[in-house]
Amino acid sequence: MSAEPLSPPTGLPLMRQRWSQLLFAHWPVAPEVLRPYLPARLELDLFEGQAWLGVVPFTMSGIRPLGLPAVPGLSNLHELNVRTYARLDGVPGVWFLSLDASLALGVWAARTLFHLPYLHARMSLTRTGHTLRAQAERTHRGAAPARFAAAWTPGTALPQAQPGSLAYFLTERYYLYTAGPEVAHAATGSTLWRGKVYHQPWTLREATLSTWESTVVESHGLPTPAGPPVLYAADSLDVWIQELRRV
Template sequence: MNHTQPTTYHRLAARDRPAGLPVMKQRWSRLLFLHWRVDPDLLRPLLPAGLHLDLHEGEAWLGVVPFLMERVRPVLMPAVPGLSWFLELNVRIYCHDDSGQPGVWFLSLDCNQPVAVELARNLFLLPYEHARMRYGGDLNATRYHCLRDGELDEAVYEYGPAGEIREAHPGTLEFFLLERYILFSRGRNDRLYSGKVHHPPYRWGPAKCDQWSTLPVKWDGLPEPHGPPESMLWVDHVDVHIFPLRRLPPTL
């Protein structure tokens, strides 16, 4: 079936706030975006029918993103100590639907808050995994640990900012990797859904990363990328509105 390739218009339009009311508010902070170029033929089979691999200048990218989740709560509700602050680490690839909407397909999302794991699995149909996680240090040198339940070895990251902070420009690799406002997920009977997040454009800079791990990729059943990350980006924080899932039209 033919499908529309994402254009600059599609990528900029994804930033627009959707109609209706958000269901959640949260802050993402101390974000580390690590990316490797990967053979597109390795990633295409991971996408369900109706989604297509999104490429930057003909190349596919795999991301590992550890960060802090803060002030997570339903709209109109206060944040709750013990529930609203936790850690998350996701493994992600980039895709688009038949209409050209660009977004993210998550291979996994490790999290150390059991209630958040179960809610995200059921409400957003995302592949969350229970994990033991912790972090320390300050904004200039965060040390971050993740051990998924059932695994033996721990993924460790030591990172911080390393340069000028700016916004990404359309057409750049940084824009392609960072400016993602749509997630795709799969429900019963292989039905596809999209969910929108809305936040100001990321203010990013290069990251220094003294220690990094590809273990989460291995945990997801993929070969670990060789060599250091080819892109390492840092974002201090961003405040986010989360909107409900919407079912995508069936693929013909």
């Protein structure tokens, strides 16, 4: 099972936001390549024996604590994350190697309150006609430099991804794991948090890639992904975020 069946959030969600202009780009990677980047307690989540590495640009908007209005200038950002997939005690989730983001306050809050490896970056994500373009340059002090530029065109809507399919494994994720904002130290630490997110199933689309220039994977000391990525564009959706709990 790659993700738990969709269910409404239990308890009180902390935050609401909207995700849009999203591209999932993934490559298969030998498990032994990614294993050193995860804490010993986490098991790599594999699809038919293969680990997967993802690069995901998107826009996050309407960010607000539950019950409060969004604050102009502080509620929108662009994000670019590098991720793989893990599980603990049978619960599958996302493991982030980095999350570059364009809003300094958002980076501070995510690192401080959610223990996530967010990094400062200059970013843009724009649409011209049907084509989306994302650009990022990491500016976080002390972090390895990285740049990203991609352009893609979303295409025909795909049938809803079903459990057991690769599309479901790569996109329908309702938990995340983190061990602190410094991934280089997190992999050797003993503290681990698990957070839950809730959203409706993704509406995935075919995607045609016209530009891809990136060093975000290589900034982690990983080899350049080989071959064309598995691509899915995704329609916008609303997301509820719940608190992280130590596990």
